[in-house]
Amino acid sequence: MKIPKTTFLATPETEAQRLLEIAIFIVNRFWQIKGFYLLPHDISDFSGREIYFPDLKYPVSFWNEAKRLARLKQLTMPLGTKKETLDQIVRLVPATLPEFKDIKNRWQKVEREFWQFYFATFPGYAQKIRSVEVWVTKYDRLGSFNTNPADIKVWIHWQASCGDIAEGILSSILRQKHLRDGYTWEESEAAIDNLIFNSKLHQLFPKWKPTLVGLRTNSNYALESKNYFAKLGFGGNSKLVISKLDTNLTLTEKEILKNLQNRNGAVVNFEAIGDIIWKDRAVEKYSEWAIAQTVHRLREKIQSLGFTSELIQTKRGEGYYLLS
Structure with missing residues (x-):
């Protein structure tokens, strides 16, 4: 061989x-x-x-x-x-x-x-x-x-x-x-x-x-790392990232991101995101594929602005959540 x-x-x-x-x-x-x-x-x-x-x-x-x-x-x-x-x-x-x-x-x-x-x-x-x-x-x-x-x-x-x-x-x-x-x-x-x-x-x-x-292992270096990120000018977490994204998103994308942020890491289910996208026609228009495409475009926009698309995570079979 x-x-x-x-x-x-x-x-x-x-x-x-x-x-x-x-x-x-x-x-x-x-x-x-x-x-x-x-x-x-x-x-x-x-x-x-x-x-x-x-x-x-x-x-x-x-x-x-x-x-x-x-x-x-x-x-x-x-x-x-x-x-x-x-x-x-x-x-x-x-x-x-x-x-x-x-x-x-x-x-x-x-x-x-x-x-x-x-x-x-x-x-x-x-x-x-x-x-x-x-x-x-x-x-x-x-x-x-x-x-x-x-x-x-x-x-x-x-x-x-x-x-x-x-x-x-x-x-x-x-x-x-x-x-x-x-x-x-x-x-x-x-x-x-x-x-x-x-x-x-x-x-x-x-x-x-x-x-x-x-x-999964705890580290003794959390404080030193936090200070080093700050020294380099890149401190902060997802809240800071979201604040820099706000003006570059559509109204629907902003509302999805706001809902994710308000849940503090808990899952926003597919139905709730469908309500944001289609409003009163959510039952008629509902499609998990379309929801996935909307979130995919949001992730791409986040990455195109220089931030990691890993900010939004998928909970399989349930919905999406935001990393803190």
Whole structure:
């Protein structure tokens, strides 16, 4: 069986893009709304929620580029940043790059068995994958990935396990399908966690920890993170995001968002949203498909303005709720 070639790399350019990617999720409030903790230093007692983003002298152009990329429907690796902008960010990156010899050696010992499982489970992708690049980083231990099943790229922390590489590859293939099927970020993560944990991959990667397990762990860094977000100029939660959206929405969208906000995280059911959309004709016009399309357009508008569409969550079979 021929397996895809896997290349490991860590360069000033990949590290610069990693910092920029973290900044995108600061700008669109994903980290804040999802309850992650942003820290200006690395830590040894990582639980799953902490994001390492060094306190450097980021220029205005850095944040402007993060805001531009935050408005895109889909991010790629590389991020599509202009060379002159990337060069500015590269100059911020500390000279010491992460080592990856150890994780590369460990992956090479298990990769054939991983791909055997992968192609047996997803035979339709066997001929589609041309290459895998593992971008090793010092920043953000959660990892990340592109969504191109032909040329897979994953970001992995230099102290990560081989299971994290496997998770990145699986996410690269499956995330887009999950999004098309209406999965939330948590549901997609849970599906991939479950695939690894309840298959032979768990025996292959015994030290791997499911992403969502770490996210249920309390952190001692909440106050430090809150202060760091504020220092960077991106403090606040969903209420702040909504206040910035108000003038860009239709009357119906504003009313839906207002109802979601007034419920303080509780579900607004489909019928209530139908009443907002169709008023007195709600019984006659009611359609959960049309409601889903309305909320989808609202989410797209939120993202086009540079905020995370994860602000509005789906409660399957019931309705929608707002993350706080």
